[in-house]
Amino acid sequence: MPAYPIAVEDYVKVVYAHTEWQPEPITTSVLAGRLGLAASSVTEMVKKLGAQGLVDHVPYGAVTLTADGTALALRMLRRHRLIETWLVRHFDYAWDEVHDEAEVLEHALSDRLLDKIDDELGRPTRDPHGDPIPSRDGVVDQPAAVLLRLAAAGETVFVARISDRDPLLLRRLEAEGFTIDCSLTVASAEPFAVALGEREGTLDLSPDALDSIWVSRERPGRVK
Structure with missing residues (x-):
């Protein structure tokens, strides 16, 4: 998978997570609220993501991930949720303290180190909040909830x-x-x-x- 800027990784992760537990698609205005950015900035970025083949977007409609966008989102969610689990289990973080730390670390750790962490943790399938951790191959075991x-x-x-x-x-x-x-x-x-x-x-x-x-x-x- 090619390297992407941090902003691109954050965008696709938020788009995926929005519909992970509920069916309503995400719009640019909702995406702007989730990211804490101006709607105009988000609209411009969504156009760039579309040009890169990561999202599909109809003006004033929903933003949806392409296959490549989904693969990148799952990669980032795997990193984020493994790091949260690692912080709780090995560093005594509380489950309400790990999100912001993982937001930073998910962009910094190498794939090799992440795989070592995964192995050390026993390849967990859920993070401390119950969110599924995608496998190395991008497989998600989504519970019926x-x-x-x-x-x-x-x-x-x-x-x-x-x-x-x-x-x-x-x-x-x-x-x-x-x-x-x-x-x-x-x-x-x-x-x-x-x-x-x-x-x-x-x-x-x-x-x-x-x-x-x-x-x-x-x-x-x-x-x-």
Whole structure:
């Protein structure tokens, strides 16, 4: 794969991640918000990505990745998520502290060192937040999961993924005992409350939590 500027790597990674857990395509305005850039700058960059064969874009429509763009995005997500896992397991970082560090390191580590890290970690398939880690060949094991808000009252589900977009929310959920793979029983839908594992009592969850927690109806394997 050819070498690309850091900005190009960041763009395709964000485009891919936007539709990884939900079906709505990303537009240039949404992409600008995610990257913290002016819409005009993003529109110009998307044109350049299109000229490089990395994205397809219809004016005022969605931005979608080509096969080459997807391959580059998966390469960057693999690097980002392996680094997050490495920082948590070997350097005692908390799961709300690793995103910004990985944003820097993912562009700096050599492929050789990354593969050594992967081997040292035992080739994990998920990062600390439950996001799948693409394999060296770009294969992604995407779990069947839905937002917690879609679970019905009385249903027992298992946490498959918690978005890392809000570090404060991650810290709050961790303090309340949430972990990847923990079981939740939905006690009520309004207000939305859950019983966590075998604990007595229930927890009321805020709308931001319900928009950040994905669950599976089957018990998943532990994070490798």
